[in-house]
Amino acid sequence: MTLRFGLIGLGMMGRHHARVLREIDGIELVGLCDAMGDPHGVAGDTPLFSQVEELIAHGIDAAVVAVPTIYHEPVGLALAEAGVHTLIEKPVAHDLEAATRLVQLFEANGLVAAVGHVERFNPALMSLRQRLAEGQLGDVYQIQTRRQGPFPARIADVGVVKDLGSHDIDLTAWLAQSPYETVAAHTAFRSGREHEDMISMTGRLENGIIVNHLVNWLSPFKERLTIVTGEKGALVADTITADLTFYENGTFQGEWDAITAFRGVSEGTVTRYALEKREPLKSEHEAFRDAILGTRAETVTLREGLETLRIAEAAIESAKLSTSLDVREGRA
Known part of the structure; x- marks a missing residue:
């Protein structure tokens, strides 16, 4: 047909x-x-x-x-x-x-x-989601995104949160398979427009993962990164190049007592995966x-898009009020 x-x-x-x-x-x-x-x-x-x-x-x-x-x-x-x-x-x-x-x-x-x-169809993020579902990182602690670049003249009717930030809100909830619980944000208006052109947003998902989003139209370079940190290491997706890299926690024991007394992680093997890079669109x-x-x-779905928009509007409201907001009520 x-x-x-x-x-x-x-x-x-x-x-x-x-x-x-x-x-x-x-x-x-x-x-x-x-x-x-x-x-x-x-x-x-x-x-x-x-x-x-x-x-x-x-x-x-x-x-x-x-x-x-x-x-x-x-x-x-x-x-x-x-x-x-x-x-x-x-x-x-x-x-x-x-x-x-x-x-x-x-x-x-x-x-x-x-x-x-469309970011959900980026090969790097599709592979990242599968690896998270398979438990490659164990417990997931944090999801960070950075989406920065110059101002696009084509955008005139919404700010950077609804235009670019909506990608990060959507892909974060999708990767974690959990909705947002709280959001707190700060915005800036540096381009002389009525809409914001920069946001720094933090929050927590209902499954306990903390999130950070840095989005702006004020950078002279383009960056599209998603970083997921968990108990076994970190996965970093670059959605410009569709590359996915795994930074594994090291397993060796150090001999320096002052350092080994800190029970953190150490650097381990770094692996960049070979992915089939189909056009996301x-x-x-x-x-x-x-x-x-x-x-x-x-x-x-349109209903998922509605939920993403709800969180984006909550982030804008949080910045206006200078406070953290609980967003569990009013879910689409």
């Missing part, structure tokens, strides 16, 4: 969606939609519409929404009402109320609805296709 796909939004992210959709078996990209036209020249012979209603009328089974976040709700609701399975770029919506309306309508209509937290679209066909369920 070949699914007829539409794509709404042909900006920086939309052009990558268009390329990948054309590469996947079982998918035919039959229509594109963008009120601003085709700035990157990706349409080719594919029909291009200016309104989502025109795309729906063209006849589609599924759609990818890559418009600015503020438009996720109206576009998503139109697709849900039309019975179209939908993948919405992250964050799921600009606020919790809009996200809740989207979740409720898609669920009520029995549709497959996913959110584009392609894996994400294949998972969405398979969810529609009912052959597997590995998408990031």
Whole structure:
């Protein structure tokens, strides 16, 4: 069975969606939609519409929404009402109320609805999650993430927490298989915009793992690291290069009494794993296709996206109030 796909939004992210959709078996990209036209020249012979209603009328089974976040709700609701399975770029919506309306309508209509937290499909993080599940680190103590880089001119309607930080919130809960219990954050506004461009966030998951997230648009270099520390060592995933490295705790005994009296860990063997490095966006679209066909369920659901947005908003609120917040109530 070949699914007829539409794509709404042909900006920086939309052009990558268009390329990948054309590469996947079982998918035919039959229509594109963008009120601003085709700035990157990706349409080719594919029909291009200016309104989502025109795309729906063209006849589609599924759609990818890559418009600015503020438009996720109206576009998503139109697709849900039309019975179209939908993948919405992250964050799921600009606020919790809009996200809740989207979740409720898609669920009520029995549709497959996913959110584009593409980091879950990064080979390094997929391998990391499997290794944690197999107990390679033993008890997990801490998950740290660093997601830093220059300001992207394409982002205007949300701050760094909902845009970039949502990746770290989602992947942390997914890796640990535990929701957040508390969050505490500090934000900065250094770019003259109404939204934050830097956050330092700490917290604890319900299973006791402590977390730290450093996210900003103020660094002249790009960094995407996830560091998981446990009783047997640490696993470090670089999602730019899709490399995963294991830093094993050493087992040798030292002879220096002053040092050996400290019952900590020592440096051990370092191993970088050889991974099959498939493009995460392609894996994400294949998972969405398979969810529609009912052959597997590995998408990031809209309800999971709602929960991630809830934690992101709690982090922003924590920074405003300068206090730690318990986020166990109100779970999606």
